[in-house]
Amino acid sequence: MKKLLTGNEAVARGAYEAGVTVASAYPGTPSTEILENIAKYKEIYSEWAPNEKVALEVAIGASIAGARSIAAMKHVGVNVAADPLFTFAYTGVNGGCILVTADDPGMHSSQNEQDNRYYAKSAKLVMLEPSDSQEAKDFVKLGYEISEQFDIPILLRLTTRICHSKTLVELEERQEVGIKEYDKNIAKYVATPANGRVLHVKLEEKLKKLEEYSNNTPINKVEFNDKSIGIITSGVAYQYAKEVFGDSASYLKLGMTFPLPKQKIREFADQVDKLYVIEELEPYLETEIKAMGIDVVGKEIIPNVGELNPDIIREALLGEKKEIIEMNSEKVVSRPPTMCAGCPHRGLFYVLSKKKNVVITGDIGCYTLGSAPPLEAMDTCICMGASVSAGHGFSKAFEVNGKDTKVFGVIGDSTFFHSGITGLIDIVYNKGNAATIILDNRITGMTGHQENPGTGFTLMGEVTEQIDLVKICEAIGVKHIEVINPLDLEETEKAIDKAINTDEPVVIITKWPCVLKKSPKEEVEEYGLDQRKICTVESDKCKKCKLCLKVGCPAISFKEDVGAIIDDTMCVGCDVCLQVCPFNAIVKVGE
Amino acid sequence: MLETKNILLVGVGGQGIILASKVLSKGLVDAGFDVKMSEVHGMAQRGGSVTTQVRYGEKVYSPIIGKGQADILVAFEKMEAMRWIEYLKPSGKLVVNNYSIPSVPVLIGQVKYPEDIIEELKEKVDTTVIDAANAARELGNIRTQNIIMLGALVKALNITEVNWEEAIKDTVKEKYVDINLKAFDRGMELV
Numbered sequence: 001m002k003k004l005l006t007g008n009e010a011v012a013r014g015a016y017e018a019g020v021t022v023a024s025a026y027p028g029t030p031s032t033e034i035l036e037n038i039a040k041y042k043e044i045y046s047e048w049a050p051n052e053k054v055a056l057e058v059a060i061g062a063s064i065a066g067a068r069s070i071a072a073m074k075h076v077g078v079n080v081a082a083d084p085l086f087t088f089a090y091t092g093v094n095g096g097c098i099l100v101t102a103d104d105p106g107m108h109s110s111q112n113e114q115d116n117r118y119y120a121k122s123a124k125l126v127m128l129e130p131s132d133s134q135e136a137k138d139f140v141k142l143g144y145e146i147s148e149q150f151d152i153p154i155l156l157r158l159t160t161r162i163c164h165s166k167t168l169v170e171l172e173e174r175q176e177v178g179i180k181e182y183d184k185n186i187a188k189y190v191a192t193p194a195n196g197r198v199l200h201v202k203l204e205e206k207l208k209k210l211e212e213y214s215n216n217t218p219i220n221k222v223e224f225n226d227k228s229i230g231i232i233t234s235g236v237a238y239q240y241a242k243e244v245f246g247d248s249a250s251y252l253k254l255g256m257t258f259p260l261p262k263q264k265i266r267e268f269a270d271q272v273d274k275l276y277v278i279e280e281l282e283p284y285l286e287t288e289i290k291a292m293g294i295d296v297v298g299k300e301i302i303p304n305v306g307e308l309n310p311d312i313i314r315e316a317l318l319g320e321k322k323e324i325i326e327m328n329s330e331k332v333v334s335r336p337p338t339m340c341a342g343c344p345h346r347g348l349f350y351v352l353s354k355k356k357n358v359v360i361t362g363d364i365g366c367y368t369l370g371s372a373p374p375l376e377a378m379d380t381c382i383c384m385g386a387s388v389s390a391g392h393g394f395s396k397a398f399e400v401n402g403k404d405t406k407v408f409g410v411i412g413d414s415t416f417f418h419s420g421i422t423g424l425i426d427i428v429y430n431k432g433n434a435a436t437i438i439l440d441n442r443i444t445g446m447t448g449h450q451e452n453p454g455t456g457f458t459l460m461g462e463v464t465e466q467i468d469l470v471k472i473c474e475a476i477g478v479k480h481i482e483v484i485n486p487l488d489l490e491e492t493e494k495a496i497d498k499a500i501n502t503d504e505p506v507v508i509i510t511k512w513p514c515v516l517k518k519s520p521k522e523e524v525e526e527y528g529l530d531q532r533k534i535c536t537v538e539s540d541k542c543k544k545c546k547l548c549l550k551v552g553c554p555a556i557s558f559k560e561d562v563g564a565i566i567d568d569t570m571c572v573g574c575d576v577c578l579q580v581c582p583f584n585a586i587v588k589v590g591e
Numbered sequence: 592m593l594e595t596k597n598i599l600l601v602g603v604g605g606q607g608i609i610l611a612s613k614v615l616s617k618g619l620v621d622a623g624f625d626v627k628m629s630e631v632h633g634m635a636q637r638g639g640s641v642t643t644q645v646r647y648g649e650k651v652y653s654p655i656i657g658k659g660q661a662d663i664l665v666a667f668e669k670m671e672a673m674r675w676i677e678y679l680k681p682s683g684k685l686v687v688n689n690y691s692i693p694s695v696p697v698l699i700g701q702v703k704y705p706e707d708i709i710e711e712l713k714e715k716v717d718t719t720v721i722d723a724a725n726a727a728r729e730l731g732n733i734r735t736q737n738i739i740m741l742g743a744l745v746k747a748l749n750i751t752e753v754n755w756e757e758a759i760k761d762t763v764k765e766k767y768v769d770i771n772l773k774a775f776d777r778g779m780e781l782v
Contacts, residue, residue: 004620004628108631132627132654165629165654166616236654243653311657322659324677325715331705332674335603335694337639374699549699554638557698 005169007162010133011100012037013169014140015070018096019177020044022062024055026418027447028074029109030163031102035072036450039459043174048450048459051384051418052077056099057084063097063153064189066180068144072100075116076383080419086123087191088153090199092206095180096147098140098154099125102163105280106307109446111364111383113305115281117157120258124203125155126210127258128219129235133167135219139255142219150206150213157257159280161236161307211259219255220264226250229317230272232265232285232296236308241278243310244318260288269294276317280308339369341555342572344441344512346375348410348486350551350576351493353377358406358500359394361434363387363420365412366445366514374552378410385419387411388436392427395434406500407434413469414444414452421472427505428477435499435506438469439486441514442523449517473507486510489579515572532573533588537564541585548577548586595648597656598744601675602667603692604641607737610763612643614741618758619647619750629654638694640671665744667723667736668692669708676712685716686743686782688723688736719747721781727774735774738763742778 005013011034015023023046025035039046049055052073062069073081078101085099101119104110120127128143130136136158143154187195214220229249233241238253252268254261269275269289277286277298286298301316302308314320339346349370352360362368362378363386371378380390391409398405411420416438427434444450451457453467473481480502482495492510499506513519513527524530542563548556555570556577566577566586578586598615602608609630616628624647631642644656656678664679666672666687679685689709697704712718721743723736730739738759745755755775763771 002620004616004626161629161654164631165627167627167651167654168620168625239652239654309655309657310653314657322657323681324659325679325681327673327676327711327715329673329677331708332670333694333697333702333704335638335640335670335674336696337604338695340638373696373701546700552695552699554695554698557693558700 001171002168003171004166005133006033006164006166007130007133007136007158008033008164009037010136010169011072011140011156011158012041013171014137016041016044017137017172017174018068018141018144019175020068020070021179022059022067022069023047023071024049024058025072026050026052026055026077027444027450028077028102029447030104030160031072031074031077031100031158032447032450033163034100034102035459038070046459048452050453052080053083056081056088059097059099060084060088063093063095064091064182065094066182067095068097068177069095070098070100073102074110075101075103075114076110076112078116078119080384082119082123085119085125089124090191090196090203091189092151093147093153094182096144096154098143098147098156100156100158102158102160103281104160106160108160111381113281115284116155117257117284118282120155120157124207125153125258126150126256127155127157128255129157129257130162130255131235131238131253132162133165133169135255136162137169139219146213150210152203152206152210155258157235159236207259211262214256214259214261215263217256217261220261221253221255222264222268223251223253224271227271228273230268230275231278232268232275232289233278234285235280237278237280240308240310240313244313254285257285260285262292265289266292266294269296278302278313336372337369338372338552338554339366340515341553341570342515342574344486344510344515344574345370345439346551346553346574347489347492347576348437348439348510349375349377350580351489351496352408355496355500357404358408359391361387361391361394361407361409363409363411363415365415365439367410367412367439370410372552374550384415385411385423388420388423388434389426391434391436392423392430392432395432399433408499409434409436411436411438412445413438413440413442413454414450416469417453417467421476424473424478424505424507425476432505433503435502435508437508437510440469440509440511441517442511442519443514443517445514445516449514469509478505478507480504480506481509482507483509483511486512487574487576489576515574533590534568534571534573535566535575535578535586536568536589537566538585538587539563541583543583543585545582547580547582551576551580553577593648595646595651596748597661598645598663598665598748599656599661599675599678600643600645600665600667601671602641603671604639606641606667607734608641608643608667611737611741612645614738614755614758614762615645615744617762618753618755619645621758622753625649625651627651627654640674642675663744663748665740667740670705672712673705673708676716679716681716683716684747685712685718686740686747687712687718687720688740689720690724690736719743719782721778723778726777726781730770730773730777732770735770738771738774739778739781742775743782744778746779746782
């Protein structure tokens with residue numbers, strides 16, 4: 001049966017068909033749906049780990065125990081998981097193991113567009129790059145065979161267009177492989193320097209055999225057509241190249257891109273007149289091929305920034321452009337993402353935006369939108385967890401150099417579990433005074449509502465222990481901890497002011513569920529979510545001061561003749577605008 | 592050999608574009624076409640611009656549509672039509688919902704929502720204007736705008752090989768099947 005699947009769904013299906021029994025991940029666009037889909041297969045134990053390093057280590061442990069395992073993450077997540085990754089290449093596997101990296105060329109939803117193909121070369125892993133969903137599934141299954149045959153972990157490299165495009169996939173049955181025998185093997189699995197030296201030599205030997213495999217595997221495929229143009233390509237770039245050239249060029253389509261099939265590349269290069277490398281982002285293939293002494297054209301005509309597409313290839317290689325409809329594009333207004341109407345982060349950022357002489361170090365999540373107009377209540381956003389630790393660095397730099405500026409690190413609940421805890425330990429241990437605000441919206445918001453250690457549920461839907469943020473902060477040694485309702489502006493302001501005047505570590509936990517969350521019954525009752533009445537503007541009282549527009553709520557608009565207007569289909573009755581209006585023109589409907 | 596057809600659906604998060612494109616691609620797959628569909632995720636629920644690209648034919652390579660190559664552009668919101676117009680073939684068709692959703696820069700008074708969009712589009716391209724919001728209200732559910740737009744798309748592109756009733760039944764929740772079937776027919780009538 002053929003089914004239209006995203007690349008992420010296809011990876012999940014591949015893991016199921018390959019007999020995987022353990023899967024772990026931390027959510028991150030564009031990888032999140034891999035584990036969400038694996039969780040639908042009851043044969044596989046699946047979990048959200050608190051971060052990517054833990055997720056990979058879980059997969060490594062399961063592999064050494066003898067099970068086929070998988071870990072999935074976005075490209076920057078691999079940076080977090082890089083420590084175990086490099087040593088795991090040395091120890092090798094028992095049950096096959098695949099790490100999925102989902103790169104984001106064009107940064108649809110990421111802070112950078114790093115090219116993770118270099119991880120395969122640097123950590124010495126086998127790399128497979130599918131170009132559609134069928135290959136995504138097939139390469140997962142092939143990956144487990146290679147992993148077990150050569151005793152090496154696999155890096156399956158996807159990009160956003162592979163992850164989120166749907167293409168047809170032939171479904172097959174699951175193959176139960178069970179668990180391999182686990183034999184204690186200190187020389188293989190205990191990476192002491194003495195063992196590591198031996199393991200490194202063995203790894204280099206494996207890579208030589210894998211290069212031979214790469215030369216012979218059918219997933220490194222030559223398609224001869226007209227030989228005046230030869231194109232070496234991989235991943236989604238192959239589809240773009242085919243779209244532009246069809247049968248008018250010859251292709252070497254690489255499915256296995258580390259180790260590279262050098263002999264096959266040489267033979268292909270010998271048989272075509274003009275050789276191009278078409279690849280997205282960095283000149284990974286191009287550099288390797290040039291190092292072999294082969295003359296090839298790549299990044300001098302195809303950019304190494306942004307997402308690739310057929311238009312770019314057509315213009316770069318053929319000098320052709322399709323005719324388009326020209327219009328006055330200056331009229332088009334931008335439509336940036338924004339905090340939802342009723343978002344619990346809005347109240348907090350509104351209060352912070354009013355404070356003078358503060359620095360706000362931000363983090364990765366919906367709340368990064370606090371940096372957008374009209375709030376603009378953020379100074380930095382670097383990576384997961386940096387709000388707390390970079391905030392500490394900020395405040396120490398100010399302190400040492402005699403500047404009196406308060407620093408607030410703003411971090412989500414899931415992000416705090418991910419890598420904010422260590423930063424907070426640093427603040428307390430080293431006598432810092434940066435304040436940490438944990439935005440506890442009871443879910444992982446930005447990636448589309450995944451459970452996390454604080455929500456009380458697992459990925460597989462089981463009820464579990466709720467890790468208590470207050471107790472964690474107490475245990476770390478924070479003496480000033482406040483839990484507040486961020487939609488209550490007075491309460492929020494009081495807590496912020498108190499923090500500004502406290503020369504010790506402070507934690508403020510803003511606790512209110514994400515407005516998009518389908519809250520369980522207990523939560524609806526606890527927060528009175530079903531009792532809330534929406535807001536409206538009494539136009540005769542509206543003085544058109546536009547102060548309510550400063551909260552940046554998408555439900556509030558303004559017309560010169562009537563004043564502020566609240567969209568009754570969007571408003572949920574969070575009351576932030578009502579508290580901001582100095583003329584009491586905003587009221588609750590039905591009160 | 593059937594040339595690959597390119598359909599571009601654009602609008603704003605929350606307008607039901609993803610569901611409409613699911614019905615569309617399901618119908619096309621069941622009719623035996625090779626289909627590729629690409630969505631941009633991530634920011635969709637936060638009021639951002641949303642696009643879905645559907646390509647079908649005998650053999651499809653790229654999952655994305657280049658500039659000047661869409662056979663039809665279906666805009667669920669009129670400013671989005673303008674934003675994506677350069678992806679439409681000059682000989683292609685535009686189906687636009689006469690509906691505006693101001694973005695935050697408009698709401699906070701930084702910029703004005705552009706006027707006369709529909710008139711300008713009509714001057715440049717074969718344009719069909721649909722009042723999907725009104726039609727949906729008449730049907731009794733404002734959220735059926737997406738399937739009304741789908742019906743209009745199918746009629747405008749004259750896709751005759753597909754059993755749309757089955758595709759809708761297979762995709763939407765059972766209790767919404769009837770109203771969506773009506774919405775689909777209504778959309779067909781509006782072109």
